[in-house]
Amino acid sequence: MRGGARNRPLEGVRILDFGWILSVPYAGGWLGSLGAEVIRVESNTRLELGRSGLGSGADGVAGPNRSAVWNCLSHSKRGVTLNIRDPKAQELVREIVAVSDVVMENFSTGVLDRLGLGYEDLRKVKPDIIVLSGSSMGTFGPDREATGFGPNVCSYAGQPSVTGYEGGRPQNLGGNWPDYLVGTMMVHSVLSALWHRRKTGEGQRIEAAMAEVVSSMLPEAFLDYTMNGRVAERIGNRDPDMAPHNVYRCAGEDQWVAIAVRSDEEWAKMCGIMGREELASDPRFSDVQARKRNEDELDEVVSEWTKGRSPMEVTQVLQGEGIAAGPIMDAVALLDDPHFRERGIIVEMEHTEVGTREVAGLPIRFSDIERPAYYSAPLLGEHNDAVVGGLLGHGDADVESLKESKAIH
Template sequence: MIKHESTASLALAGLRVLEIGSGAALAYAGKLFSDFGAEVIKVEDWEGDALRSFPPLLANSDREQQSALNAWLNTNKRSVTLGSNHVEEHAWLSRLAKTCDVVLDARALREGIDVLRRPVYGTRDAANTQNVPIEVCLTWFGETGPYSHYVGAPAVCRALAGAVYGSGAVEGPPHLPHDIQTGIVAGLAAFSSAISALLGESDGSRRYVLSIHELAFSVVEMEVGMVQDGRHPKARLGVNRFCTTHPGGIYKAREGWIGIFAHTGPQWAALCAAIGYPEHADDPRFESGPTRIRHADEIDAFLTPALLTRTATEWFEELAKVKFPAVLVPTMDELLVQSVHRERGAFVPVQSGTNQFEGVVVPFPLGDAGPLPGGAAPLKGADNPFYRSEDALAPRVRRACATEMKPPLRKIRVIDLTMGWAGPLAARTLADFGAEVIKVEGAQYPDWWRGTHYTDAFYKERLYEKNSNFALMNRNKLGITLDLTRQEGRAVLLELVKTADLVIENYSTEVLPKLGLDYTALTKVNERLVMVSMPAFGAGNDWSGTRAYGGTLEQASGLPHHTGFAQNPPSLTSYAYGDPVGGWNGGAAALLSLFVQARTGKGRHINLSQVECMLPMVAPFIIEQSVCGQTIPRQGNAHPVFAPHGVYQCAGSDEWVVLSITSDTQWQALVNLIEARQLSADVTLNQVEGRRLRKQEIDAQINRWSRQRSADRAMGELQQAGIAAGVVNPVWRVLDDPHLNEREFFKTIPRAYLGKYRATTPWFRETSAATEMVRPAPTLGEHNLEVFDRILGMTKEQQQALENCGITGTEATRKADRQ
């Protein structure tokens, strides 16, 4: 096993975590614990987790084959297996669970939600109240609602959540991603829930129940805001067509592929000049992103041949000079040699038996607190003897059940210097768990998600208060305004920082140093401060100044080379994928840093790379490249293990259903349901290997059946037969989803200027009811008086002086008007 220089200094050293169940979500949550030093005990039945069969396979020994992907997901863990005697094994497992600080429980994904009525550690009765671990339970659809007893799968949850329909060719079928991508998001959520509970453990043990369906929705949450504001095209626009702007896709260069995003007018003008068509910058058809997407074919007619005149590297270097968001779109072999990632230690050795290959590091660089630079995966059952010993089962944890539902982070104060989606989502995670998050904007420089078209109407009609995306991403926060370009504004910010536990920011890397507000400056007033920075490629390297959006991060990760069908170019998803992924990772990194701060009393600066946060999404392909020296071409909607699996057309225009057969029993149920007698009689199809070889024939039979019924009816009949299936919902229909609405995942609330809108509720639950929202997103400067008075003790005269000179304010002002 690869050793860390000082394991005692790792962030989670001394914690014991029980990981029980199966699937990538559970495994990744456990990996986040184990790679930061926790003692993670992975419990499997003797057949093992289905992930063990994911390619590529390693021949470790005569004893077992091991999936390289599964090995990466299980570095630095311990492995125990369940025996056949159910009564004795349950008693043993209950004793083991009571020695743990955290239980990560995914049994419901395989056994159904009824299993959650029987906690691993036993009942929550009076006899057990002093030995109760923190518990995080993963479910497909939650414990309540019409879908709660549905058979789930990552692709099914994603389809129902609106995170499939928008990607792919106009004529379909939409694109399905690799299952692990949904698992990474759910794993981050489980980890964040557990760390929040550990930060608030003085209140006692907590139990969180998560819905992977609702977590899958988080990657398209932006589009729900656009639907409500009337800005969504309500259509699938095609491969590499981004709904809010154009060009925003991937283009062939003379060598390699270049990813570009032109959102603003100056960016479009810079691109036109670079490709030799400066006259198009002033063409009224192309004046904004929404107008350019309507003329995308015309733009591509001159853009595509122009980009073929240089290599991708030449375009990247040329466009970087004018701060245009452009990146290389690397293949896996190219990604693995990029120095920007090598220098940060993004790729780490993974050992499985006698095999060693490269995987992806956990992307939270906490220095001496971790993560471990790689590690070894245990053989199945390798730690059975120890964890069945009396020494291992001796009681360790003396934690009572929480009796009051107080927010676990209620004693934490966060200064939020973020804009857009990724940074505000990271800060919102802390706010949802109860932290006091103070969002700082400038009246002259408001969050750009309030709007970027600075027309007269923007100011006179307060359009900056009427953007649903901003409202969705900034709930539960206080909002103040400070002009940080002026000394008086910076002085007030420093006074706030003195009182804070954490600062989170996602400015371009040069902004805070120019303002004299970098981490060094902030620690002069608060030496225990934690700061999380979220640039695209991290700070301190040759690409640190690269401008990026969520789609840019996806392009730079290389993921598009493994999305979609082989006949198309490398393909983006239809949403700004890198933003929610960056936000999830930023929130988790912030929580973990606060946990270390609470243990040590020391602060630290987390230099996050948002592209690096995308690399776990690409892990199957990075690992395949490392193990095999190459990757297989894009496989469309085929699954690496399960068959049949895909998107099938239903009756009606652009209606689709996803199904995923994960067992031979489900296969028999399917052929009976669709009355495919010739398939049922063929014994070679009773195992998945045979079904993969006959994919086209089987898919044709499923399509014949599905085209005769609506997507809703197809889902209902398949679920009734015990088959994981779900409608491919467009995001605008997700707002009317009966399951989400019965669970009150969406709530209609009022907000000043915006009126009533559909807000999301936090994605974790301590009871069957939705977690309440404390407050809607702030209007500009809404909490100036409260924050300056309560926290800084300013007099009304001092506050009025700041407003009079334009340092603060409650209305957006043009830069030229600020004096």
């Protein structure tokens, strides 16, 4: 890898991105923002779901270049449209691979192999190529053909079994957090493979199974079962070792605060803050074991205090005494939050069609990188000429012929 400008530590790395929907596109955005040249491959024959089927267009106007989902996930990349079922387009893919370092994809298991573009095919074109494959369950094993989205993969991986209220049914977490978690791990795995290649000259295939990533986030459940023979139960927002530990209603509509008290000393402080010093010595609440036995009553006491105050007021007074607390923030509150804003997680990007828009940037900060190398998501097929004509060296007539035959499409 060659060193680049201060905000482009991955300059000189070229990545071919076949990502679909979330995990691989998210990983590509990370790598592109750190200076890698990421070439996003898509096709008019079947528009990527982020362009066509998730969310609405900017300003309520539909269009393949106006999707908020696409423009937020596919920033810092170049874009080409190749119909990879066409043999001519497949040859273009091989030409790009020959001058690239990494290929990333999360098609269903076996799709690229059947097109002659799998790892074994591509390493014949470039022996030290690194190929990352993302999937629901992995590309080998009895369930390798399984497909789906985050919620059903999380179910298989065990997450809902420990999520939900005591005595209630299993619950999935909201949103698509597994995709973003997998995408982040993909970034680290690609960087590790690039470092390995730098030391050995060898490429390799990387596999990222979403189910395994989710299961790896449940260490307590696995440890408790293997060591003690206990199966983890759902306990809502409570904790086995802390009390109070819950979310509590505050003043206002649907306003809540999360509180976690770690010790008897913190509980005594909280009793003073609430103006209920006598509760610290009350036999029902005097130590954590007693508080756990009487947790319903305990939560009622805390709720009675929080319901007349705002989430931020509760947070500030408890944090002032070193007690863990935080307001339950929704997207609107976060976007208006001064701390969130000052940290620079929201960045502005100038998009050719939709203008200046705010986009979520990388959730990390570098002391020597004031702003990563962000730029807006590509228009559909925006860089066809630059990649096929410029990078690969095809003449204008050849490029037009490939467009007419819909190999570039």
